[in-house]
Amino acid sequence: MKVEKSDIFVGERLLVKEASFNIEPKMLNLLIGNNGVGKTVILDKISDLDNNRPKEFIDFPNKKDIIYQTQGAGFIDEVTVATTLKLFGEMAGVDLVHDSSLPEMISRNLNARFGNLSGGEKRFIIIWSSLQIPRKLYLFDEPFANLDPYHVEQLMTLFYDELEKGKTILLTTHQFEGLVPEKTHITHIANQAIDFDGTMNDFMTHHGANLQSVLKEIAS
Numbered sequence: 001m002k003v004e005k006s007d008i009f010v011g012e013r014l015l016v017k018e019a020s021f022n023i024e025p026k027m028l029n030l031l032i033g034n035n036g037v038g039k040t041v042i043l044d045k046i047s048d049l050d051n052n053r054p055k056e057f058i059d060f061p062n063k064k065d066i067i068y069q070t071q072g073a074g075f076i077d078e079v080t081v082a083t084t085l086k087l088f089g090e091m092a093g094v095d096l097v098h099d100s101s102l103p104e105m106i107s108r109n110l111n112a113r114f115g116n117l118s119g120g121e122k123r124f125i126i127i128w129s130s131l132q133i134p135r136k137l138y139l140f141d142e143p144f145a146n147l148d149p150y151h152v153e154q155l156m157t158l159f160y161d162e163l164e165k166g167k168t169i170l171l172t173t174h175q176f177e178g179l180v181p182e183k184t185h186i187t188h189i190a191n192q193a194i195d196f197d198g199t200m201n202d203f204m205t206h207h208g209a210n211l212q213s214v215l216k217e218i219a220s
């Protein structure tokens with residue numbers, strides 16, 4: 001999956017000029033950049049939200065083969081976690097409630113009302129459940145936003161574990177703690193262009209002594 005020389009517009013406004021980047025299977029693909037550079041707009045286009053994916057977006061799956069978790073998306077507060085899993089399980093065609101790999105954070109909350117969980121617990125359950133539905137591409141917009149370090153670590157581990165199963169995942173983030181450089185692919189948008197597209201190892205080499213200030217700017 002790749003984007004080749006695509007001018008990314010929102011309405012009449014050009015956000016990124018001649019964007020070219022790759023989405024790598026079995027890597028955690030990160031789309032990074034300061035607030036407002038166009039990351040969500042790009043996810044919207046990849047997901048084919050408006051049935052208008054640009055022709056320069058090449059080899060992406062059909063929209064029905066994509067899971068897109070938008071920023072701040074919740075679920076039904078009134079149902080229990082078990083019912084939440086049951087509903088996702090029906091989409092996945094499997095029994096998630098009795099899944100042997102059910103994370104402890106979910107199994108201990110099975111009888112809790114979804115609305116009573118913490119923000120971090122809710123996010124983890126929705127993302128874990130989404131990843132159990134077989135799809136060709138998973139898009140997550142800022143999955144780490146407002147999570148404490150414990151939940152960030154849990155989610156980070158979950159993403160890398162799921163990649164090992166052959167999944168293709170793209171996410172936007174301002175969070176860099178806990179990334180595994182050799183399993184991470186970075187597309188960095190800056191100054192209305194793709195500033196970097198490649199492995200996290202190469203990203204670190206590319207920025208050298210300036211790396212911390214670059215990451216700090218993106219994280220703020």
Ligand SMILES: Nc1ncnc2c1ncn2[C@@H]1O[C@H](COP(=O)(O)OP(=O)(O)OP(=O)(O)O)[C@@H](O)[C@H]1O
Pocket residue numbers: 010011015033034035036037038039040041042172
């Ligand atoms: N439907 C829309 N109509 C008009 N402007 C929009 C629309 N969607 C996004 N924009 C604008 O496009 C720019 C890019 O927005 P986008 O949400 O993609 O940024 P982002 O890189 O995801 O930022 P953040 O890190 O803050 O989430 C912003 O200036 C935003 O206001």
